[in-house]
Amino acid sequence: MAPRVSVVSYGVGNIQSVLNACRRIGAEARQATTGDELAAQSPQRIILPGVGAIGAALAALRERGLEHGLAERVDSGVPFLGICVGMQMLAETCEEFGEHRGLGWIPGHVGRLAPRGERRPVPHIGWNTVELTRPDDPVLRPIDGKDMYFVHSYAMSCPAEFALATTDYGGTFVSAVRRDHIVGVQFHPEKSSALGDALLRAFVA
């Protein structure tokens, strides 16, 4: 049976791409726009997409009771995937148009990319290689050493034990994190063609 996936929607960003990707891989995806709605859906997987400025995203999430709603579900063991800003929100502190308090599920800080060298403009936009620190990770295993699509100006720094993958862009940055059943990816699996679908399939499996 197709697993029930809740895609968290907080009013900014490209939710539709993630919903479309879930449908492509045969998952039953629904939008959850409030904490209550999320609880009522009792999902087996949760995806927190993210495009947008992180301060606005965090404020919208809290306004809709989703911070509490998400914590409740994730504390009870539901596997979680944060994408791009959805990964960044996991950190304790986030900087972008000011300093913001993140969800704090992963000890870390989100700061602006500062690549060294020529031809390294910010935002980092395009395809880049993802190198796993733990190649046997059940969700990211299909994409180790592969190119995924990035579009971001900020990235998370965190203790090595939580860094699941790194990527080089004028110096390495953390491109995926994991803490137990909480996973975050800085790239966009929903926009990374067949490999992105493979990652999402592994997540819902």
Add this chain to the structure above:
Amino acid sequence: MYKRRLIPVLFLKDGWMVRSERFELHQFIGDPVTHVERMVQWDVDELIVLDIGAEQSTVQHDRSDYKNRPVRNLLEFITKIAVDCCIPLTFGGRIAHVDDVAIRIANGADKVAMNTALAESPQIVTAAAERFGSQAIVASIDYRMTDNAPEVFVDRGRRATGRSVVDWARQAERLGAGEILLNAVDRDGAARGYDLETMDRVADAVHIPVIACGGAGHQRHFRECFEKTRVSAVAAGNIFHFTENAYPRAKTFLKQTLSDIR
């Protein structure tokens, strides 16, 4: 390793896909949905769709010989192509309000390109960047050579601004744009290669990625632009629509000499 992108551009006019030459001549090519499907099959690095019609695309094609039911408006089109679009999609054209940006992003666009808005209502660029992040906002800049200097034109290349392309690009960056799509109008549809000098100058003048567009007629033009300029991506329209398997063949060709191609 970071890969530089090769990007097909689709021009949309009143719901049709068209071929463009000097921004003046627009020849009908066909059903845009079918073309987008082909791009997805080619697994292109990214896709840019520019709506260049003068009015809101409300079209009744009423053709029964297309495999897809014709789309009736822009939104329906974005929604329709986004369903199977597992690659990054930039949508541009006719953005007059922040809500125009919001609706495109909500329905499947990853990035939105603005052109005339940079001249008429620059505050929209900033407002959109604050709401969606700079990485979602592309400044589309068209220029023509006037007295041997690149001058910015708006309104689909019709209205001169008197501004130099470097100043304009820097201003777009200050306003909050996260990327620049730089199009040489004189070379549009000319197939004689990219304006390497201007592309490199602009890429050097800003801190955000620059996409070069206008003039590709052969695979070697792509290679030339990747080798001789500091742009992050090279884009083209016509060449990808009229030559058999042009995109995959171009990729194979580029990978022979360049390592940072996906």
